[in-house]
Amino acid sequence: MSQSLDIAVVGATGTVGETIVQLLDEREFPVGTLHLLAGSASAGQSVPFRGKNLRVRELADFDFSQVRLAFFCAGEAISRASALKAQAAGCSVIDLSAGLSLQQAPRLVPEANAELLATLKAPYLLASPVPVVxxxxxxxxxxxxxxxxxxxxxxxxxxxxxxxxxxxxxxxxxxxxxxxxxxxxxxxxxxxxxxxxxxxxxxxxxxxxxxxxxxxxxxxxxxxxxxxxxxxxxxxxxxxxxxxxxxxxxxxxxxxxxxxxxxxxxxxxxxxxxxxxxxxxxxxxxxxxxxxxxxxxxxxxxxxxxxxxxxxxxxARKGSALNAVQIAELLIKHYL
Amino acid sequence: MSQSLDIAVVGATGTVGETIVQLLDEREFPVGTLHLLAGSASAGQSVPFRGKNLRVRELADFDFSQVRLAFFCAGEAISRASALKAQAAGCSVIDLSAGLSLQQAPRLVPEANAELLATLKAPYLLASPVPVVxxxxxxxxxxxxxxxxxxxxxxxxxxxxxxxxxxxxxxxxxxxxxxxxxxxxxxxxxxxxxxxxxxxxxxxxxxxxxxxxxxxxxxxxxxxxxxxxxxxxxxxxxxxxxxxxxxxxxxxxxxxxxxxxxxxxxxxxxxxxxxxxxxxxxxxxxxxxxxxxxxxxxxxxxxxxxxxxxxxxxxARKGSALNAVQIAELLIKHYL
Missing domain, CATH: 3.30.360.10 (Dihydrodipicolinate Reductase; domain 2)
Incomplete structure (x- = not known):
């Protein structure tokens, strides 16, 4: 288990992104540096995390080799354009957009199929399923x-x-x-x-x-x-x-x-x-x-x-942000 | 086929009863005398029918041998208390309350089981099913x-x-x-x-x-x-x-x-x-x-x-009042 992990949240100003940031705090996830990313329209806003206001930066300028893990919750097009690049830069990805196929990014619900991770290798490309699932x-x-x-x-x-x-x-x-x-x-x-x-x-x-x-x-x-x-x-x-x-x-x-x-x-x-x-x-x-x-x-x-x-x-909880953070908890406990 | 039928509507001031009265008018049902009935709280009100205001009378005082057909839409207890008495007085009953068993009052949806009527005898005791059905x-x-x-x-x-x-x-x-x-x-x-x-x-x-x-x-x-x-x-x-x-x-x-x-x-x-x-x-x-x-x-x-x-x-339409009036149309065409 790593001591702490540098993490990016892509789509940090949306409702799901905000909930992920809040859950990382509430659940005392071992976050090193947290990078909040969004499109140019939302860059410059700030989001509270552990008592500080973190500035949201522009996704286009970000180098994913700086982080070990990224949550993608900025929509299908952004995941399709950037998630594979992030993985190629050595960053494991948890996608919440439904933009990647089941073969590219297997869906994971830790209570149901945690054992799937043993068959894969880092850096991981995983997805949280749609909220109903x-x-x-x-x-x-x-x-x-x-x-x-x-x-x-x-x-x-x-x-x-x-x-x-x-x-x-x-x-x-x-x-x-x-x-x-x-x-x-x-x-x-x-x-x-x-x-x-x-x-x-x-x-x-x-x-x-x-x-x-x-x-x-x-x-x-x-x-x-x-x-x-x-x-x-x-x-x-x-x-x-x-x-x-x-x-x-x-x-x-x-x-x-x-x-x-x-x-x-x-x-x-x-x-x-x-x-x-x-x-x-x-x-x-x-x-x-x-x-x-x-x-x-x-x-x-x-x-x-x-x-x-x-x-x-x-x-917004088990349906998306919570399940994604639980996937991250499973990764950091056994795999990263 | 009868030329026209004297009819009672029990529960005439409720939403379903009002819709039945309206549909008898709209669909030009051959109504002779229309008797509107309700509990003592609603008796004395008036309901429009074919350009006249009909006074609502008290159910307790009504003699069902005056009518050939009655719609019951005043709730389960009233149907249980009065529908069989009405039938015994020679009046066919169409119940909308769900208060009578399937054996007492077979459910009828004319498009689905009109042929059931051929196996029964007047005076009929029939029911319109719950709206979903x-x-x-x-x-x-x-x-x-x-x-x-x-x-x-x-x-x-x-x-x-x-x-x-x-x-x-x-x-x-x-x-x-x-x-x-x-x-x-x-x-x-x-x-x-x-x-x-x-x-x-x-x-x-x-x-x-x-x-x-x-x-x-x-x-x-x-x-x-x-x-x-x-x-x-x-x-x-x-x-x-x-x-x-x-x-x-x-x-x-x-x-x-x-x-x-x-x-x-x-x-x-x-x-x-x-x-x-x-x-x-x-x-x-x-x-x-x-x-x-x-x-x-x-x-x-x-x-x-x-x-x-x-x-x-x-x-309120095919779900209850309309289906009940369609049962009445079937009765008057072939059976009453």
Whole structure:
């Protein structure tokens, strides 16, 4: 284990970048020098870290051979343009952008597939999966062998914060305008998001699946190391500011022992299983918390080999920044 | 076919009752005398019908032998107390309360199981299913034989209007108070509903299923006449005023012909299938419309025998009042 690590955060002024900086501090990560980087529009701003204000510098001028580890959370294009260069300069990369393929940058959720790292070599090029997969893989990790998992059917209701600050602003503005009977002009979303549910998040591919739905399926199979798992995903935009809600139906190979599944979930670090009869929600439970909340655990109505559950998770915590920092903790403990 | 029918509406001052009265007018139903009934708190109010204001009378004083048909939409307790008495007085009943068992009052969605009426005798005791089932059965009716349907997995996001005027008022009030930074006191819902998703609608039964989820499964199987169908249902309360949104995953016996399924949906009266690439929402499309909107039709990502789709439906129209009036139209055409 290294004593401390010089680190870069690319996209330090975005919501995810800010949360990473905050978590490195809170979790007492052994940071040597912290380099905060962003595009020219944000360079010059300052971000607090351990009682000091660090100045954000321009990514274009940065030499990645100065650091051992970099978080990339500035969007897909920036990761595609710079992550491989950073790795070539000897810097391990944890990408949060979804801009790199599963072959280039394997997805990692430490609770589910930490052992993957033993098959790779430094400098590493790794990625945190999309927020839905980080939360879901954590919940399925203690269930996959127990259930001999065949299929996962999920409806994911995503917070508007999944579209960044613009998504948050649009929900707030539309809600206010509707309550004041003023007309709306959707910008970030293609339909009114206030008091509505939108059945498409991002672009569609041929065949009608959202790119995000395909990504959820592919990343989940990689992280769970279950290439033959069948995944059916519907991603929906909900009029919720923060936190993702997931309705999950699992198909097992045999009748499910629900009490045993509950024990498996309770024993898993990072999960909070709420009492039977209660249920978690993003507003009351998950937002601002590191834990992923699970409830409504129940067998199928008609099918004893089915297990259903509900997940509420902070899309900015385990969904992205926390999972990325946990990958970094795993790297520094065993590999860097 | 009768020339015209004397009719009672029990619960005439509620949202569903008002919509029934409006639809009887709009659809030129051959109404003789219309008797509007309610509890003592609402008796004395008046409701417009065909240009006149009809006075609402007290249910307790009403003699059901005066009418040939009654709609019951005043809640489960009132249907349990009075629907069988009305039938015994010679009046056919269409119940909208979910208060009667499937054996007492078979669920009917005319597009799906009109033929059930031929096996029954007047005076009829029938029920319109819960709104989710009315919309879903309409959509599945043209697909069930085509797909040899094995399993339906659904996540239903219900509007707060499913909890009546109190649900609507609570979402509006909570939203305003949050935007003004004032504290909340949930009353109708057990957690904050504004900008949140609640994973439980109504009470739970042993085993953790909501009573409503069991009802959705049982009613769907009855209406589709598929007793061996497996149903996995999760019902969620969404911060949406009007209209239900359903994410549906269907398991077929063989690989699905998606284009053929689309043709089947297009040919079905009462369904509006939106163009591929687009998707319907409750706010932009469904609310105030008789049609049930369908979109996001696509095969499974990993399973060619899977068909996924999205439904947006007005819970007060096809979901309840319209379906009940369509049952009445079927009765008067062939049976009364």
């Amino acid at each position: 980080a939360a879901l893989a954590l919940v399925l990790a203690p269930l996959r062998a127990r259930l001999d998992l065949q299929k996962v059917t999920l409806t994911a209701a995503l917070a508007v914060s999944s579209q960044g600050r613009g998504g948050i602003a649009e929900l707030a503005k539309q809600t206010t305008e509707l309550l004041n009977m003023r007309p709306l002009e959707p910008k970030v979303f293609d339909q009114q998001i206030a008091f509505n549910l939108l059945a498409r998040v991002g672009g569609l591919e041929e065949g009608g699946h959202a790119v995000l739905e395909r990504r959820v399926a592919d990343e989940l199979k990689q992280v769970l190391a279950l290439p033959a798992l069948r995944v059916s995903a519907t991603c929906v935009q909900a009029p919720v500011f923060f936190g993702d809600s997931l309705a999950i139906s699992l198909q097992a190979a045999q009748p499910v022992d629900v009490a045993g599944a509950a024990q498996g979930l309770e024993a898993q670090a990072g999960i909070e299983l709420v009492e039977a009869g209660d249920y978690p929600s993003v507003v009351s439970d998950a937002v601002g918390q590191d834990e992923v909340y699970v409830g409504r655990l129940r067998a199928g109505l008609d099918d004893p080999a089915e297990l259903n559950l509900w997940i509420a998770s902070d899309n | 009315a919309a879903l059965a309409l959509v599945l009716a043209p697909l069930r034989a085509r797909l040899d349907l094995q399993k339906v997995t659904l996540t239903a996001a219900l509007a707060v209007s499913s909890q009546g005027r109190g649900g609507i008022a609570e979402l509006a009030k909570q939203t305003t108070e949050l935007l003004n930074m004032r504290p909340l006191e949930p009353k109708v819902f057990d957690q904050q509903i504004a900008f949140n998703l609640l994973a439980r609608v109504g009470g739970l039964e042993e085993g953790g299923h909501a009573v409503l989820e069991r009802r959705v499964a049982d009613e769907l199987k009855q209406v589709l006449a598929l007793p061996a169908l497996r149903v996995s249902a999760t019902c969620v309360q969404a911060p949406v005023f009007f209209g239900d949104s359903l994410a549906i995953s269907l398991q077929a016996a063989q690989p699905v012909d998606v284009a053929g399924a689309a043709q089947g949906l297009e040919a079905q009266a009462g369904i509006e299938l939106v163009e591929a690439g687009d998707y319907p929402s409750v706010v932009s499309d469904a609310v105030g419309q008789d049609e049930v909107y369908v979109g996001r039709l696509r095969a499974g990502l990993d399973d060619p025998a899977e068909l996924n789709l999205w439904i947006a439906s007005d819970n």
